[in-house]
Each structure stands twice: as structure tokens, then as C-alpha cells.
Amino acid sequence: xxxxxxxxxxxxxxxxxxxxxxxxxxxxxxxxxxxxxxxxxxxxxxxxxxxxxxxxxxxxxxxxxxxxxxxxxxxxxxxxxxxxxxxxxxxxxxxxxxxxxxxxxxxxxxxxxxxxxxxxxxxxxxxxxxxxxxxxxxxxxxxxxxxxxxxxxxxxxxxxxxxxxxxxxxxxxxxxxxxxxxxxxxxxxxxxxxxxxxxxxxxxxxxxxxxxxxxxxxxxx
Numbered sequence: 001x002x003x004x005x006x007x008x009x010x011x012x013x014x015x016x017x018x019x020x021x022x023x024x025x026x027x028x029x030x031x032x033x034x035x036x037x038x039x040x041x042x043x044x045x046x047x048x049x050x051x052x053x054x055x056x057x058x059x060x061x062x063x064x065x066x067x068x069x070x071x072x073x074x075x076x077x078x079x080x081x082x083x084x085x086x087x088x089x090x091x092x093x094x095x096x097x098x099x100x101x102x103x104x105x106x107x108x109x110x111x112x113x114x115x116x117x118x119x120x121x122x123x124x125x126x127x128x129x130x131x132x133x134x135x136x137x138x139x140x141x142x143x144x145x146x147x148x149x150x151x152x153x154x155x156x157x158x159x160x161x162x163x164x165x166x167x168x169x170x171x172x173x174x175x176x177x178x179x180x181x182x183x184x185x186x187x188x189x190x191x192x193x194x195x196x197x198x199x200x201x202x203x204x205x206x207x208x209x210x211x212x213x214x215x216x217x218x219x220x221x
Contacts, residue, residue: 068092101150108154109200111175111182116156118183122146124206126197129213135165135172139181142210143194151183151193 066088070077081091105124110117126144135141161176171185182199186192197208 066091104150105204107195107200107204109182109195110154110156111178111180111199113175113178113180115159115177116175116180116182117154119152119154120146120183120193120195121150122195124204126205126208128197128208128210129194130210131213141181141184141194141196142198143184143186143196145186145189145192145194147192151195 066074066077066081068077068088077091080086081088084091084094086094101121103123104121106119106121108117108119122144128142128144130142131137156175159175159177160173163172163174164170167187169190170187172181173184174181180199181196183193183195186194197205
């Protein structure tokens with residue numbers, strides 16, 4: 001009898017059967033974070049916020065017809081109005097200001113507290129009067145004269161008070177808060193203003209010439 005080597009009755013181990021490659025895993029692959037489930041290469045459109053449509057510009061106002069008798073200059077006048085977009089009054093003011101203010105500069109000034117502010121067109125070289133009348137001597141009223149058309153009060157009408165005496169023709173106006181007189185209406189020039197050069201803002205005055213003025217006769221009161 002032939003004997004076989006090995007443990008008697010020991011069972012042989014079964015061999016593991018390898019799975020086909022197609023059966024390796026049936027679980028779906030995890031989607032990388034931040035990637036959508038849409039088709040690859042397709043771009044998503046982001047919502048666009050509502051934008052208000054721009055309003056069309058207003059049509060220019062019709063030019064005001066001028067009642068001046070311009071004769072042969074009417075066509076030039078109309079073209080000038082249209083080019084500058086001005087009314088008849090505005091065009092006349094621009095031309096008059098350009099002619100009358102030629103060689104002048106715009107000065108600005110006011111009182112100490114700032115409640116009263118004005119602008120005035122005058123030369124950069126000021127001719128200042130130093131009046132010696134009773135009131136001007138006491139308040140050191142050095143001033144230069146400008147016509148009313150060249151003076152403009154910017155603010156402070158409600159903050160101005162007025163002192164008069166004797167003939168009451170001169171209007172000595174001053175700020176009722178700080179008491180500074182930055183301008184006034186002299187008796188000698190009731191249709192103009194006396195401006196205090198020391199109340200002007202810096203930067204517009206080139207030179208000052210002071211002339212002594214005899215006011216004891218009441219000329220400037």
C-alpha cells in the first residue's frame with residue numbers, strides 16, 4: 001500500500017477566485033468639492049442685478065426772444081445766445097460785465113464772525129480814503145468806493161444793523177453779532193458802497209494807496 005505524505009484527514013484550502021476588473025467596485029466615485037453635477041465644460045450664468053435705465057437728458061430750454069432792436073446784429077446775437085445757452089437778459093449781463101469789469105478782480109470779504117459775507121469787483125490796486133469826520137475818526141473808517149452794481153451781498157442780510165446820525169444819509173452798517181463794519185453806504189456816494197480793505201480776504205489786493213480825506217465838513221457822513 002502506498003502512503004501519502006501529509007496530515008491525515010487535513011482538508012485542502014480553497015483557492016480564492018479573483019473578481020473580474022468590471023466587478024472591482026460598484027460604488028460611485030465621490031464628487032470633488034466645489035464641482036457641480038452638470039455636464040463637464042458647461043459655464044453657468046450668474047444672475048445680473050437689475051439696472052435702472054438711464055433717463056434721457058432733458059431737451060434744452062427754448063431760447064427767449066429778445067425785444068431789443070438789434071438791427072443787423074440780431075443773427076449774431078441769436079447765435080451767441082444759443083452757443084452760451086443764455087437768456088436774453090443773461091447774455092446782456094455777461095457782455096456788460098465783461099466790458100465794465102475789464103481790468104478788475106473779484107475781492108471777497110466779510111465781518112469777523114463770518115455772518116456777513118460779500119464780493120466786490122474792483123482794481124487790485126486800491127485807492128483808499130482815510131476820512132477824518134467825527135465817526136470815521138473814532139472807528140478808523142478807511143475805505144474805497146465802488147458803485148452798487150459791482151457789490152454783491154452773499155449772506156447776512158438778517159444779521160446787519162444800521163447806525164445813522166445828523167443828516168441820516170450815510171448808512172453805517174455793521175454786523176450785530178461781532179460789531180465789525182466791513183462795508184457801508186457813504187453820504188458822498190449814496191449809490192455806491194465804501195468797502196473796508198482790511199476786511200477783504202487775502203490774495204486779491206496788490207497794492208494800497210491811502211489818501212487823507214477831509215470829512216469834518218460832513219462830506220462823507
